[in-house]
Amino acid sequence: MTKFIIIMLSAVFINNYVLSRFLGICPFLGVSKKLNQATGMSLAVIFVMLIATAVTWPIQTYLLDPNNLGYLQTIVFILVIASLVQLVEIVLKKYIPSLHKSLGVYLPLITTNCAVLGVTILNIDEGYTFAESMVNSLGSGLGFFLAMVMFSGVRSKLEGADIPKAFQGLPITLVAASITSLSFLGFSGVVENLFA
Amino acid sequence: MNEILTAVIPVVIIGAICAVVLAVASKIMAVKENEKIPEIRECLPGANCGACGFAGCDGYAKALAENEVTATNLCVPGGDSVSRKLSEILGVEFEDVVEQVAVVHCSGDCTYTQDKVEYDGIESCAAAKLIFGSKGECPYGCMGLGDCAKVCPNDAICINNGIAHIDSRRCVGCGLCVKACPNHLISLMADVERVVVTCSNTDKGGITRKACKNGCIGCKKCEKVCSTGAIKVQDNLAVIDYSKCPECEDFGICASECTTGCIRISNFTNATKIIDN
Numbered sequence: 001m002t003k004f005i006i007i008m009l010s011a012v013f014i015n016n017y018v019l020s021r022f023l024g025i026c027p028f029l030g031v032s033k034k035l036n037q038a039t040g041m042s043l044a045v046i047f048v049m050l051i052a053t054a055v056t057w058p059i060q061t062y063l064l065d066p067n068n069l070g071y072l073q074t075i076v077f078i079l080v081i082a083s084l085v086q087l088v089e090i091v092l093k094k095y096i097p098s099l100h101k102s103l104g105v106y107l108p109l110i111t112t113n114c115a116v117l118g119v120t121i122l123n124i125d126e127g128y129t130f131a132e133s134m135v136n137s138l139g140s141g142l143g144f145f146l147a148m149v150m151f152s153g154v155r156s157k158l159e160g161a162d163i164p165k166a167f168q169g170l171p172i173t174l175v176a177a178s179i180t181s182l183s184f185l186g187f188s189g190v191v192e193n194l195f196a
Numbered sequence: 197m198n199e200i201l202t203a204v205i206p207v208v209i210i211g212a213i214c215a216v217v218l219a220v221a222s223k224i225m226a227v228k229e230n231e232k233i234p235e236i237r238e239c240l241p242g243a244n245c246g247a248c249g250f251a252g253c254d255g256y257a258k259a260l261a262e263n264e265v266t267a268t269n270l271c272v273p274g275g276d277s278v279s280r281k282l283s284e285i286l287g288v289e290f291e292d293v294v295e296q297v298a299v300v301h302c303s304g305d306c307t308y309t310q311d312k313v314e315y316d317g318i319e320s321c322a323a324a325k326l327i328f329g330s331k332g333e334c335p336y337g338c339m340g341l342g343d344c345a346k347v348c349p350n351d352a353i354c355i356n357n358g359i360a361h362i363d364s365r366r367c368v369g370c371g372l373c374v375k376a377c378p379n380h381l382i383s384l385m386a387d388v389e390r391v392v393v394t395c396s397n398t399d400k401g402g403i404t405r406k407a408c409k410n411g412c413i414g415c416k417k418c419e420k421v422c423s424t425g426a427i428k429v430q431d432n433l434a435v436i437d438y439s440k441c442p443e444c445e446d447f448g449i450c451a452s453e454c455t456t457g458c459i460r461i462s463n464f465t466n467a468t469k470i471i472d473n
Binding site (some may be wrong): 059063064067069071072075076079080083084086087090091093094095097 | 202203206207210211214215217218221222225226227
């Protein structure tokens with residue numbers, strides 16, 4: 001149980017996918033302008049990370065590894081995740097139109113998001129079991145959610161700020177992102193010592 | 197060769213399985229979309245101006261296809277021809293579209309009035325109005341900072357000599373500028389109307405005259421010469437009741453008799469439209 005908590009907390013805070021590993025920066029900068037968009041995007045990411053892990057872990061363990069095909073990991077994972085998201089979109093459109101509408105454009109948008117691919121590959125690299133992989137995916141998704149929500153708050157503050165002309169728009173957003181990322185540096189070493 | 201095959205074959209198989217699953221799923225779980233939507237969308241001009249009251253042309257097309265009570269004559273930029281096509285597709289009776297044109301009810305350009313302050317703030321009428329009421333002598337007039345021009349989807353508005361001018365050939369009648377003007381100087385008029393009061397100042401004659409040489413001073417001369425009683429002076433400002441204008445026998449007399457020249461003959465009757473997409 002302790003291991004699960006450690007994996008979870010370190011995925012959310014220490015190895016935060018956006019702010020520490022710098023994966024998934026595109027949606028982080030692209031859709032963090034408004035809180036509701038950021039929330040929608042993050043929920044879609046959590047969802048896709050979970051189902052992607054649930055599918056790719058067995059493929060790696062029972063199909064690729066026994067046949068010495070580990071080097072096909074990246075291309076197979078991309079292929080599987082892309083079709084999976086497409087399938088999920090079709091199913092949602094048919095049976096849960098309201099959820100389909102609220103996830104909207106974000107679902108296809110994150111098909112090939114590197115954070116999603118990153119979490120599935122890192123699960124394998126870390127040698128996690130299936131349950132540990134799922135916990136890690138959930139933690140990573142929550143970490144993404146945390147980063148998005150925090151940063152959308154920062155950006156809404158930026159909108160009212162008096163910013164020098166040369167910094168307006170993307171430059172100040174990148175500066176703010178780096179400072180937010182720096183603040184997460186403070187978490188390093190915290191979780192390992194929590195249960196020591 | 198063998199190594200290549202052992203790599204290619206699993207990927208091909210996985211890809212094929214995914215493809216089959218997706219193909220089957222999209223067939224089984226296909227959601228029916230209304231076939232008329234693309235057809236209707238094709239007819240609309242694509243200006244996305246919002247004059248119909250829906251979110252762009254796509255929104256109007258969807259509403260038309262799914263809701264039978266949606267009127268077919270809401271597209272002002274498209275005019276009669278679009279309305280006719282829409283009625284054909286949907287099988288309903290054709291309704292005439294009254295084309296509308298936006299008009300600025302101010303003619304106080306730099307020749308007739310001056311600025312009372314030297315405004316050096318944000319280039320926006322709304323901002324200037326917040327600070328000084330208005331930057332010009334006339335508190336009701338056009339400030340010429342171009343809030344209307346910024347929202348115009350078809351570049352119909354230009355700021356010339358300190359006030360906004362609307363090119364009626366480019367104006368699609370969407371009404372975005374009407375909402376944008378902080379002084380409420382712009383209104384939509386059916387483009388069959390022929391005379392326009394180009395002043396919105398409701399101050400007493402003397403005060404108006406001091407602020408702008410072209411303002412309506414409420415002298416009631418137009419009221420007297422109007423044979424149909426269409427013009428009334430209310431709050432020191434001439435107001436035209438266009439429903440009575442068609443009976444007029446002496447067209448244009450109000451404009452020619454106006455002492456300050458603020459009643460003008462409009463130039464937009466059935467103007468040929470220019471629409472950029």
